[in-house]
Amino acid sequence: MNFTIQNVLIPVTDSYTTTNIQVVNGKIAAIATNLDVIGQAIDGTNKLLLPGFFNAHTHSSEMWLRGMVSMYPLELWLAELYDFAPLDVEKVYLSALGTAAETLLSGGTSVVDHLVLIPGQELETIATAVRAYKEVGIRAFIAPLIQDESLIAGMPSGGSQPRQESYFRSTGETLAIIEEAVQQFHCPEGGVNILVAPTGIQLCTDALFTGCIELSNRYNLCRHSHLLETKAQEKLAQEKYGCTAVAHLEEIGYLSDRTSLAHCVWLTDNDINILARTKSTVVHNPLSNLRLGSGIAPVLKYLQAGVNVTFGCDGASSNDSQDLLEAIKIGSILHNITDFDYQNWITPRKAIEMAALGGATGLNIANQLGSLEVGKAADLVMYDLTNLSLLPRTDPIGLLVLGRTTNAVHSAWVKGREIVSNGQLTTLNVDELKQELFQRSQWENKGQSPNAKKIEPHYRKVMDLSN
């Protein structure tokens, strides 16, 4: 539907201006102070318009366990997650709706869902997420999480024990599922994209990576993985390859300008140069990195080296929210403690650019999305600047990024379709969703998981923790 936003504040270089914006056929058709109303007239008075942000890494179904997993580092956290996470297709559907809703209500119009697949129901899981995201209308980048090694392989052995247990599904079968999903669901024009998404070096063979590269090349798919989230993974890469994980991924040809890599906490300076050279994108998940004690990703170094960086919430069990503005705030200010020279710090305007254009760049669509430019898709978010959390009036982007907004998203559009209006989702009955989430869960305080308990002694040993 066509529309014209009138008298809305938008950022211009080092300042703001009040202007009008025409949206025609899902694209920004004009931005100027004097414009005729085309289609619906929308009042932008006392509102700020920005390009929609990207929630560039999450796992939607983790919503079912948020707030519950113990205070553990990734490796033990994952073991507990597996113990407590029996999924069904209906749950996948509801948590995708919830993830979309929270993303939209915190400034995001695109989500990269590194989707956990139900064993034996892989295509159904993907179909379900596709259905949920299409219903809500958020732009979806579904990255089915695949691996071909079992969980125990993800920990460094410390040289002391065999690491291999066979995985229940072969590499070839896994790749066949992804290819089938691409053929059924990959439709960028319709707002649904499938990515190849081997979970990371810790649980994938080179055969799986190579198969994903082939699919990516054949179908023009983006690539998405975890990379060096923890110190344990850094150790593991050395055990597995005798070099850094980044050097290995470059060697096998996985890194590219359509490759986005979640976390990137434990990289060397040389690794950083490789990311810059290959035009790979770092997805920074600051809340998750803190919650799991993974460390601080060297984001200021990435920016200085010219590496594209954007933000993700990560799954809601390691965050434990899907508030993109929170990820942007913490992902900006966290790095001030890593460099005494404040001239290198991320400004609120830079943060906004990373969240919007940086996200689009990581998915190789910066020519179509990520900024307020004529010709780009109308993935837009309008913030109500009369919200208490955005008052008194000072610098609107400063308030948005450094403050803690609640209910500040007034409207959101994806490809010109209004998904949020007056703070409410237009495509989803949130009360019904809440009832479903409520009914399928219970308040509880689970004890330690058997799996985490089982692998804890080994973890403590290889990570040099006292007993």
Place this chain on the structure above:
Amino acid sequence: MNFTIQNVLIPVTDSYTTTNIQVVNGKIAAIATNLDVIGQAIDGTNKLLLPGFFNAHTHSSEMWLRGMVSMYPLELWLAELYDFAPLDVEKVYLSALGTAAETLLSGGTSVVDHLVLIPGQELETIATAVRAYKEVGIRAFIAPLIQDESLIAGMPSGGSQPRQESYFRSTGETLAIIEEAVQQFHCPEGGVNILVAPTGIQLCTDALFTGCIELSNRYNLCRHSHLLETKAQEKLAQEKYGCTAVAHLEEIGYLSDRTSLAHCVWLTDNDINILARTKSTVVHNPLSNLRLGSGIAPVLKYLQAGVNVTFGCDGASSNDSQDLLEAIKIGSILHNITDFDYQNWITPRKAIEMAALGGATGLNIANQLGSLEVGKAADLVMYDLTNLSLLPRTDPIGLLVLGRTTNAVHSAWVKGREIVSNGQLTTLNVDELKQELFQRSQWENKGQSPNAKKIEPHYRKVMDLSN
């Protein structure tokens, strides 16, 4: 007013229970599953009841500049703040209302306002804050920010230049103002407390500290200061005293079980032992410490040494919000990256205890506040667990602390008086407040402040930053 909350969830050891709570004459009179209704019956179904938290360090009037001050370390940030912060009494009033509102809507029932005083209108400033907090009904700990050295003294000299400019008000006059404020306003029973609050070693002489100690002893007042927020202050202490700031404050007798110290980022292990020995309290302000690049306070070390730690938002220009739940979340998970041993990490339950009982302990009133116990004051907050941000149902406290709640506070009481009801403040017209904040401000993107520009070369030199 007396009331009885029915069927509300409360935490018990490692679990939860559904119970009833009677509040009589402002105190918790009974907690049990079978209780008669005394006074008003309040439905606690699907709600979680917790003791109110303490926003244990803030500067309310900074609300006027939130979102606007440049990305600077404290010393330059402060210079910019001074340039851009012309205050008047009406602004003090409105920002105190706003600070109270945001604190209440994020779980706080007490606020420690390290109140910036308008020069020449010091008592009026204090009277205004008292009026605002009494109107809203939040429990107020007003700590008038005093100093007797000028701003330039707050930077280490690096041995190169004289540091002294005389301050516009004498030490004696400053102390007289505080004593007058105590006599006029200090009334713990009425919910208003005055603290002695020399800003910190960077801008105060020993004469001011000693005068504050005398007032504290004479009137039984708590003591509140900044302490070693930045590396520059650590350098300054060595220049000024030839020992650490903590060693000096112990020597002059400032540290005690009613002394709370904001920030505490740059302490030695010996300093930490001094805080433990003197029973001093650390107020952790994680957002501000990140925003200003101050560093990570060694909170896990404090807890291990037995030092009481609680949370503050700090002023809204260095945060830039007054969301206490955000401070509690980040103040908990931030420390996971400082210690690989996850067994030392702060759990959500521990965080809640720090925010409630820890706050009360820091103000020497742990016998009256900070936990759900019969006989304690009814400073209570009830959270709506059917809020989307708290669903699906898992561990309620885990969701509250690790999630990112929006609008989750259903009700709040201070001394049994209902201040928040069904998510709305009962004592404040927030729409009117918003209008006032809106009308007295404008959207702007201020350039660099003259003062910050003036002192920047010296700052870069003493902090060994390249030019």
